[in-house]
Amino acid sequence: MKQFDDRDRAVLHRIIRARRDIRHFRPDPIPSEALTRILEAAHYAPSVGFKQPWNFILIRSKEIRKQIKGLFEEANREELEKLSEDERLDLYRSLKLEGIMEAPLNLAVTCDRDRDAPFQLGQGQMPEMDLYSTCLAVQNLWLSARTEGIGVGWVSILDPEKTAQVLKIPDHVRLVAYLCIGYPVEFRDRPMLEEAGWKERLNLSDLVFEDGWGDKNEG
Template identity: 45%
Template sequence: MTPPVFDDAFRARFETLLRWRRDVRRFRTEPLAEGLLDRLLLLADLAPSVGNSQPWRFVTIDDPARRAAVIANFERANAEALGDYAGERAALYARLKLSGLREAPVHLAVFADLHPDQGAGLGRRTMPETIEHSATTAVHTLWLAARAHGVGLGWVSILDPATINADLDCPADWHLIAYLCLGYPVEEHEDAELARLGWQARSPLSARLFRR
């Protein structure tokens, strides 16, 4: 098979995709187009993984009772997190919309199977955490694929992961990597909401690049 050629036009479009990828919190409630979620998950499944282990485990949550348990989990954790701030930071934190759990039509939990049979342990002897890293690449791949299809994705990290496995009836040795909301966004911006609201602006690459 002849390999594809990624020309300047494609590279420019890809850069645009990266710049317009956002962590979405405000969703329209309408469902995704028929078959689109399955298409996005097939694309996410193309992500690289250590030893070709493909340790990610995708769990869709449709049951109202399970969704309610996750929302309650978030609300408890969010209230506790507010206590870590004081003054203007606390006031700003209280105004932030940090999840789209009630509006998003799709709830998706992404786990890493810490002991997958696939891959036979290749590449994990000295760095077993590459299992979790691999599952995270699947999340990022899904994020870009979703944005390319006009779908917003929000990563809900303010959760107590200890109860999620039980709430979703998942094996205890699956490690929660991400709880995601997906749906069509209410609005789209090139800049991140946290930057717009004054929580944290992006810093230049030079602050994170070291040469040896």
């Protein structure tokens, strides 16, 4: 199997650091060849028991997206009510948190929790591993899209059950991610929430423990 050199490693880390959560999209359609490459990258993600629990729902219908947009607005009002009248509330209101109607493509990533039942290898003690596996597919998709110059925005301010109803997702299948995909107006140098002052990137050294929670290597 191919070994990777310093240039390969540098490219990989550059792609990881260049990934952004995109909210502003151009209307240009995504070429079918690029979309296929992106979905194939997602499908090559690792999965518990090689379960490959994911499905991908491509959403181009304006009518369906209007319904999803309505669910976002409903959920967003609930989130606003959790903040008091202060600068944090004003900052939240100023953030653009979705691109549902602007993006040329929406994509729902699901996890089929019954796939490979009744014996699901690797899930006996950690049954949520299939959900984590599906998140790995999302990450693969996101990084692959970035290499194509295509942006992805994850919309998490949605009621998952209501969204599943709109998309006719069966009860045994879990919605994991609702994504907006398209060519961005721009890729910013820093994440939007960092630029807006919502939060700074945490210091990695504060997050690494050794041999147990809270134990830090002082050497």
